[in-house]
Each structure stands twice: as structure tokens, then as C-alpha cells.
Amino acid sequence: MMDTILLSRIQFAVTTMFHILFPTLTIGLSPYLVLVEFLWLWTRQEIYYRMYRFWVKIFAINFAVGVVSGVVLEFEFGTNFSNFSQRVGNVFSPLLAFEVMTAFFLEAGFLGIMLFGWEKVRPVIHFLATCLVSFGSILSGFWILTANSWMQTPAGYSLVEGKFMVTDFQSAIFNPSTLNRVGHMTMAAFEASVFTVAGLSAYYLLKEKHITIFRRSLGMALVTAAAFAPLQIFLGDVSGRQVFHHQPAKLAAMEAHWETNSRRGAPFAVIAFPDPGRESNSFEIAIPDGLSLLVTHSLEGRVLGLKEFLRQDRPNVTVLFWAFRGMVGIGFLLFFLVLWSVILWRKKKIFENRTFLWTLLVLHPLGFVATELGWIVTEMGRQPWLVYNLMRTEEGISPIPAGNVVWSLSLFLVIFLTIGSSYFYYILVTLRRGPDLASPIPLVQRPGGMKPLLEINRKST
Amino acid sequence: MDGFGLGIGILFPTARDEEERDQLMNSIAPIWDANQTWLVLGAGAVFVAFPVAYGVLFSALYIPLLTFVFGLIFRGVAFEFRANASRKRPWNRAFFLGSLVAAMAQGLTLGGIVSGTKVVGGRFAGGPLDWLNPFSLAVGIALIFGYILIASTYLILKTAGAVQERAYDRAFWSSIIVLAFMILITFWTPIHYPLVLKFWFHPPRIYFIWCFPLTGLMAFYVLFKSLEARREVSPFFCTVVFFLSGYLGLIASLYPYAVPPNITFHGAAAQPETLHFTLWGVAITLPVVLGYTIYTYAIFRGKVEKAEHHY
Numbered sequence: 154m155m156d157t158i159l160l161s162r163i164q165f166a167v168t169t170m171f172h173i174l175f176p177t178l179t180i181g182l183s184p185y186l187v188l189v190e191f192l193w194l195w196t197r198q199e200i201y202y203r204m205y206r207f208w209v210k211i212f213a214i215n216f217a218v219g220v221v222s223g224v225v226l227e228f229e230f231g232t233n234f235s236n237f238s239q240r241v242g243n244v245f246s247p248l249l250a251f252e253v254m255t256a257f258f259l260e261a262g263f264l265g266i267m268l269f270g271w272e273k274v275r276p277v278i279h280f281l282a283t284c285l286v287s288f289g290s291i292l293s294g295f296w297i298l299t300a301n302s303w304m305q306t307p308a309g310y311s312l313v314e315g316k317f318m319v320t321d322f323q324s325a326i327f328n329p330s331t332l333n334r335v336g337h338m339t340m341a342a343f344e345a346s347v348f349t350v351a352g353l354s355a356y357y358l359l360k361e362k363h364i365t366i367f368r369r370s371l372g373m374a375l376v377t378a379a380a381f382a383p384l385q386i387f388l389g390d391v392s393g394r395q396v397f398h399h400q401p402a403k404l405a406a407m408e409a410h411w412e413t414n415s416r417r418g419a420p421f422a423v424i425a426f427p428d429p430g431r432e433s434n435s436f437e438i439a440i441p442d443g444l445s446l447l448v449t450h451s452l453e454g455r456v457l458g459l460k461e462f463l464r465q466d467r468p469n470v471t472v473l474f475w476a477f478r479g480m481v482g483i484g485f486l487l488f489f490l491v492l493w494s495v496i497l498w499r500k501k502k503i504f505e506n507r508t509f510l511w512t513l514l515v516l517h518p519l520g521f522v523a524t525e526l527g528w529i530v531t532e533m534g535r536q537p538w539l540v541y542n543l544m545r546t547e548e549g550i551s552p553i554p555a556g557n558v559v560w561s562l563s564l565f566l567v568i569f570l571t572i573g574s575s576y577f578y579y580i581l582v583t584l585r586r587g588p589d590l591a592s593p594i595p596l597v598q599r600p601g602g603m604k605p606l607l608e609i610n611r612k613s614t
Numbered sequence: 615m616d617g618f619g620l621g622i623g624i625l626f627p628t629a630r631d632e633e634e635r636d637q638l639m640n641s642i643a644p645i646w647d648a649n650q651t652w653l654v655l656g657a658g659a660v661f662v663a664f665p666v667a668y669g670v671l672f673s674a675l676y677i678p679l680l681t682f683v684f685g686l687i688f689r690g691v692a693f694e695f696r697a698n699a700s701r702k703r704p705w706n707r708a709f710f711l712g713s714l715v716a717a718m719a720q721g722l723t724l725g726g727i728v729s730g731t732k733v734v735g736g737r738f739a740g741g742p743l744d745w746l747n748p749f750s751l752a753v754g755i756a757l758i759f760g761y762i763l764i765a766s767t768y769l770i771l772k773t774a775g776a777v778q779e780r781a782y783d784r785a786f787w788s789s790i791i792v793l794a795f796m797i798l799i800t801f802w803t804p805i806h807y808p809l810v811l812k813f814w815f816h817p818p819r820i821y822f823i824w825c826f827p828l829t830g831l832m833a834f835y836v837l838f839k840s841l842e843a844r845r846e847v848s849p850f851f852c853t854v855v856f857f858l859s860g861y862l863g864l865i866a867s868l869y870p871y872a873v874p875p876n877i878t879f880h881g882a883a884a885q886p887e888t889l890h891f892t893l894w895g896v897a898i899t900l901p902v903v904l905g906y907t908i909y910t911y912a913i914f915r916g917k918v919e920k921a922e923h924h925y
Contacts, residue, residue: 210698213694214694214695214698216694217647217690217691217693217694218690218691218694220647220650220690221686221687221689221690221691222687224650224653224654224683224686224687225683225687227654227657227658228657228672228679228680228683230661230672231657231661231668231669231671231672231673231679232672232673232676232679232680235668235669235670235672235673235737235738236669236737238661238665238668238669238672239665239666239668239669239670239736239737242661242662242665242666242668242669242884242888243665243884243885243887243888244888246658246661246662246665246668246884246888247662247888247891247892247895249658249661249662250655250658250659250661250662250892250895250896251892251895251899252658253651253654253655253658254655254895254896254899254900254903255895255899257651257654257655258648258651258655258899258903258907259906261647261648261650261651262648262651262903262906262907262910263906263910264647264648265643265644265645265647265648265910265913265914266644266910266913268643268644269643269644269914270644270913270914273913273914274913318885318887319885319887319888319891320887322887322891551669551672551673551676551738552673552737552738552739553673553676553738553742554741554742556742557676557677557742560677561676561680564680564684568684568687568688572687572688572691575691575695576691579694579695579698579699582698582699583698
């Protein structure tokens, strides 16, 4: 029979890994909608109105699942990690409260207008609603990442008899890792969403349906991807170096780096099979001095090895090593995809090259995979700590019987399986139906001098 | 705020056809999420202001609280999934059951809090099913009828014709049931939790505690009269006052205990710096939130159209 600690950890992992998929799309798709609506109001081309009404259907379905799976997490701090909640509440809980007050209310409040207020408000108010929903979603990402970052690199606190007291909220909120983690995650949401739009647009182009709309969608998505993909690699590097400075055990595990290098640079392991029992890698292909170069920007930089840390203070090397490589690999893969798109664009073949379109379609979920892998790295890498170097995970759980968690975990698995498959089903239904070109545009939205959409469908279905 | 949303869900099976179900859903579709966010704020507020209470209560009430969340999950996704589905029945059921389970679980939570929680050394020390007893079951059922009542009065505001007529009938009989339960629970609470009796009959509470049931009874009387007179707006607001009198009366009865019978609000509170920081934040953001909440309600005011909202 598994114990409460392990079960609670698994449950939290399951609930967060399910939840994170949805805000990722919300945060990334909403600015795209802002751009599309702006272009609608600015150019009066009907195509943008139809694009918006199409992509917002997906946005709405996604948003709802994000909200309900998020409520779970707010409760889970108290139900499964009440010792943690009671001890860090002073510092941690205001960040969540601000998330609700400044971000959740904003998103939820203006979503109603965004989805249902087409006929009820002036176009500029509707556009404002779209902007505020987007801003709210990014803001909620900011707050939750400040809270999570505080757990990773705590600041602005003092420990009094085991309880964390806040000394300076500014330091707590803007702790050493907040800004780069906010940047890296927000960019991840942007990049994952934009490649999803690209992939789904490619699907329609392959089927030669609604070509005009989806050429425009794909084009816009690829232009933004061209900016995001390289930027994300840069932000990843910044994050990595921050981990090197503040969480050396995590970095050592991510790189399966056992021995602190003393005379020369630390090697970068491209492939490795870590053997935690023997405190070494049973097999390794490494680039000499690579790791030093990467994290210290010098060929001989000293990188602490895992052996510097007590066994009970080391995170899981195997998981971290491979998850990290997976995430980085995807990051570079998406970057190469962008390069390919640039080449095709210059040859003016970007919408015709079927191999490219198929690749976009098949690879489009990768941004989400990378996001999950990144979270695995950062959270499992934080172990055995709940608050880094200050509170262990096992000290933070609730005084409840394991049976409670068996009950809730089983239900979560069943519920998420049901909701998750329904989600995909209804997204597919929406995709099948395609953009609605027939519904009349609400009177208030119809501009003078609108440029109507002339849709090309090569196949008649 | 979330209550009438849940109530509409509970009333879902009473709708005669799919079109009426659309009407019911449309009456809350643009606002259910914002309403639910008040609930999220509530839980967050407990965490911020009284982290010890948050920790102890959420451990003690693990099962009803997570059951509540499970209900909310199904209720929430039902909106979007049903709108996109050709076969609506499974999501009609999900909407109903999710709302019902959520309401019941809320009542069990509330009853569980009043029933008292075992605390040792500032941490929860009781069993997983301590909250389950006839009292909390009664509170759960009372809450279900309470939400039916408030949803019916909301529908009186938002609908017309046959649907509105049925809403009047429902408001009428549910108000009687709710009154009966309120009286039952008012008398049962001191039996279940004797400390309350001591509070009620001693100064300073003895001077004002009777205001709450009195306000409640008055609100109930006005509600009854306005239903009879077929007023449209007043029933909803009377019901709100009725609910508030109950909640405020409960808090006034339990004070100073945040976690009866051991932990006081004072003892559970976060450090002053946290409270100040949060208070400032709330003082600035709350008026803004209320402002645009009222704005959104104003935009969606008026009777619900028959046609389904689509986005």
C-alpha cells in the first residue's frame, strides 16, 4: 500500500500536468486572437472576422477545461499539502490571492463579452474584452509562477519556529528566478499555441478546404513562430544558467554530472545512462568542456557535481536528464522547422509543399510535450525539497490517511480521462465543421466598406 | 453568486424541452465563470487570512471539498461541451449531477465545520469521515433547496411566459421548504454544538444576535408577498437577503472560532504584514472587479432570448 506522501505527490503531478495544457493554449492563443481582431477592425477584411470566430470556438472549449482543472489545484494545496500551506501561507497565499483578484476575475469577467457580446457592445469594446482576457491570462501565469518560483528560490522571508514569515514582499515576488521563469513559460505558451495554429491550418491546406482563411492563419502563425522559436532557446539558456547559480543539485542532475570538474571544463553529456547506485554514468557520449561553456560561458568553469550533495538531497537523475534533453530537443526541432519555413517562403512554395504541411500537422503538439517535460524538470528537480533547501516534501503533506488520496486520485484519473477525451472529441468536431462563413455578421460589427471574403475550395466537400 | 448558477443546474431536468434547457443555460452562460471565481476567491481568502484554518479545514474536509470540485468540473465543462454536441443528453445529465453534487458537498462542508474539528498542536488530528453526520446531511439538503429557490427567482428575472410561470411556482414551494430547513437548522445547531447556545444567550451577542433570524423572517415575508404579486425583481433580492441573514447569523454564532471548537480567527490569522499587503491589494482591485462585474451584468440584462447563444 503506497503511503500518503507518494500518493499526494502523484496526485499533484497528475492534476497539474493535466491542467497546464489548457492555460498554455489560453495564454498563447489569446494574443493571436487580439492580433486577428485588430486586423479585422483595422483592415475591414471579412477574412479576419471569420478567422476570429473560428479560432475562438477552440479557445472557449479550452478555457472552460482550464478553469475547472485549475480550481482543483487551489484546493489541493490545502487538502493534500496542508502542513506546507500552514507554514508558508504568509508568503505564498497572497500571491494566489492576487492571481484571483487581478487575473482570474479579469479573464472570467470579460470572457462573457468576448464570447457572447458580439451584438451587445460596440466593436471597440469587444476588442477591449479580447485584450483584457489575454492580459488576464498572461497575468495569471505571472502570479502563479512567482509563487512557484518562490518555492524554488525563496527570498524575502525569515524562518521563525518552522514558520515562514514574510519580511519583504517585493523580494519574495521578484525572487531570483521569477522573471526568467515567467518569460520562459509565457514564451512556451506562445510558441506551443502558434505551432498548434500552424499545424491545424496545415491540415485544412492539405485537404484544400477554406484555403484563403488558412493560408492567412498559417502565415500569421509562422511569422510569429519565427520570432518565438529562437527567442525561447535564448530564454531557455537564461533559465539554465539561473538554475546553475541557485539550484546546483538540480543542474547536476539535469546534466547527469557527477564529479565536480577541477582542472578542465565539465563535459556536456549528449547521451548518458545514469547509474545512481554507482554515482556515475554507465554509458555516455559527451562533448568536452561543453557544460562549462553552456552554464558559465567559459571553457573551464567549475560545475558542481551530484556527488557534492548528500544522497537524500539529490533529485532523480534519470528522469531529469532525459526530460531535459527531450524539451531542448523539441525546442531546436521547432527552430529548424522555422528555418525550413523561411527557405520555403523565399522560394514561394510555403503553402504548396505537402511534406512541410504534413510535418507541421504531425509535429504541432510538440510545444505542449516540451512544456510538460520542462515542468517535470523544474518540479522533480526541486525534490526532495518543497521549499528549496528549507522544507522537504514529506514535511509538507496533510495529516490524512492514504485511503483519502487513493479515493481522490482514482477519481481524478477517471474524470480527467473522460473530460480529456471529450475535449479532444469536441475540438475535432469543431475542426470538422470548419469556419462558419454563412452566419450573418452582427449589425454592430459590420463596418462600412467591408472587404468581403472570397473563399476558394478546390474540393467541393 | 455561484449559488444561483448551481441552482439552475439542479433545475435542469425540470425543463420541458431542449429549447427550454438552452434558455436556462443562456441565462447564466456569460456569467457563470465570473460567479465561480468569487468562490475561488473565497477559498483563496481563507488561505490568505487564516492559513491555519485553511490547512486544518481542508484536511478535515478532504472528501466533501474534493467532491465539491468534482461536481464543479462536470458542471463547468458541460457549458462548452453541450453547446458543441449534437447529442446533448450526456451533458444535460453532467450539468445537473455536477451542480447537485457541488451543492450537496458544499452543505456537507458547512455542516462539517459547525460539527467541530479535532485539532492537536495546530494540525488536523481527526478522521476522514468526521464531517459526515445527520446535521451536515441536513445542511446539504437545505442548501440544495436554497439554490433551487435562488435560481427560480433568478429565472423569474430572466425569462418570460410559461418558463417564468413555472419559475414562480417553484420559487413558492421551495421557499417554504427552505424556511422549514432554516428553522430546523437554527434549532439544531445549538443541540449539535452547545457552545453556540452559550454565545447566544450571553452579552454581547444576546443584544444583537436576534437581528439575523428577524431579518431572515422579514425577507421571507417580503419574498412571499412579492411572489404572490408577481413581482419580477424583488424575489431575487429578497432571497439574497434571506441567504445573507443565514450566513451572517452563522458567522456571528461561531465567532470567535474559525475552526470550531478549537481555533479562533485570531489564532489562525496570517502575520500582520501579509494581511496588510493583501488588504491593500484587495482595496484597490475589489472596486474595479465589482465595477466591471456590474458592467457585464448590465450588458447581459434583460430576458433571455430563445435562440441558443453561440460563439
